[in-house]
Amino acid sequence: MNGETVIDIRHLKTSFFSKKTELPVVDDVSFSVHKGETLAIVGESGSGKSMTALSIMRLVPTPNGEIVDGEIYFNDRDLLKQKEKEMFKVRGNEISMIFQEPMTSLNPVYTIGDQIREQLTYHQDITRREAHQIGIEMLQTVGFSRAKEIMGEYPHRLSGGMRQRVMIAMALSNNPQLLIADEPTTALDVTVQAQILELMQKLSKEYDSAIILITHDLGVVAELAERVVVMYGGQVVEEAPIDELFDDPLHPYSEGLLNSIPKIEGTQDRLDSIPGTVPTPDNLPVGCNFVTRCPYAMELCQQEEPRLMDKDSSRKVRCFLHEEGIATDGQQHRSS
């Protein structure tokens, strides 16, 4: 790992409360992202990826959701200890977020220009005119040739791909240190997906922002990310550099995910899939969360919960299969 750490998440736990039962949707999640790095969080729907992202922004839906435990160090400040007032300066300024649904993520009653300028003038001490100029430049950066006209357009006049570009332009307009992209290409068609990914890759280099890319598409991961965090049932089950994960997945779930990718070569009749679905937070099994779907499940897996531990300097895994002979001090798994 090189470069300084931009964000360091430790033992994050976010829960939803219904009546008096606590349903953990993010459970003991730890990882960190360095400057200029792209970290991917992968997992099926319901694995807690989006909630992790919203927890970083401290935008977990109220009143039911709540961050229960953990620390999120951003520039050596614990975001979870900041007052709400401080968070207004962080969101959209130091940490920006792009969402899955470009069609509905822009406010339909304001022009693109209004929305970009608002974000700029809100966080920076500049005039409307300067903001307008920066807005045009940002739109050009994300690939609009008619940037000036686009500033005056309403969102409904733009396609999904264009709106996502606008979202990216808006997210990057204040030069954030961290960009969280929550499934930025899921709602777009395939050709547009490639363009958006390319754009994000280009911009992350240009702006030297760290990126947390949330996706369930391993193709996207391979394209963009340097490191991958695999989440399952609200927990991190594996963390690895991208190549190592693809070559040699440690956790049975990661293996299952990789096997589910259709392969062009070879004669495969059926597509592999992981049997079953992600258990809901109120229905997690005793022991390992993955035990009900794991092909290698042992007796131990049904009794105890494995801990996330370092496999080597760059890899972590939460599985008993890899536990023998390794110090299992789950409290000190922060990478250095």
Place this chain on the structure above:
Amino acid sequence: MTTYIIRRILMTIPILIGISIISFGIMQFAPGEPTALDLDPNISPEDREEQLDEMGLNDPIPVQYVRWAGNILQGELGTSFITNRDVGSMIWERLPNTLVLMISSTIMTMIVAIPIGIISAMRQYSARDYVFTFASFIGVSIPNFWLGLMLIIFLSVQLSLFPVGGVGTLGGDFDILDRLHHLFLPALVLATADMAQMTRYTRTSMLEVKNQDYIRTARAKGFKERRVVYKHGLRNALMPLITMFGLLLPTFIGGSVVVEQIFTWPGIGHLFLESTFQRDYPVIMALTMFGAGLVVVGNLIADILYAIVDPRIEY
């Protein structure tokens, strides 16, 4: 935009014609006639027939309608059977009172309903929300004549806080404070039901908006709650409210008939009731058409506002 407005205005013409035919018919089918009340009871049946002939009331109804419509088109509202005065000037001198009442009620409704609706929605299922919900059900359920009478009894008669009725102190000079003092209770009573309804509509509308993706975007951009709610939420929540507003406007006419009666407010609602009792057909028809016009104008305003607030609407 201009062509859109012109087209909308042209579309109202058949509506108004339809309304006029129906209300003219219904009015004629109602029992009683203008001669029944006002004239000498000892009048001979022959003289009475002559009277009706003179008024044109013995002609077939379609003939009467065409004659009336012809006059209307020439801007001639007719002469009152009872007062023998020009209907136009009778309405004209009472119209300002009613408009003042209606406009104040509208403003009151908006000022109260929108903020309360927003608070209710943003704090859904909180104690405050329940209190407002309860209050608005009461507001919708209370008949305005009863509320008016109760307010007069308690606030005006017993506590002497407000005048019992009228637009201003009799014999006094024009005094804006005095006028407002007289205006408050009637406007409040007229507004109560609409306030309650609008609160509910605002709440529903805002509840829908608050879970939209663009609200989450606004939060993620670091905006403070107030900006998120009022700038990014409210404008979107306004759209269904504008439609409701267009529909509520005409209810003021019905409401003003009752409220003006209770507060002896010399407006057109008062006039409407009087003329109906006296079968003063020209006045009734003129006021009905005025009401119909107001409905049409209310909807027109709503459509235009709609197009202004929502850029997605093409015309």
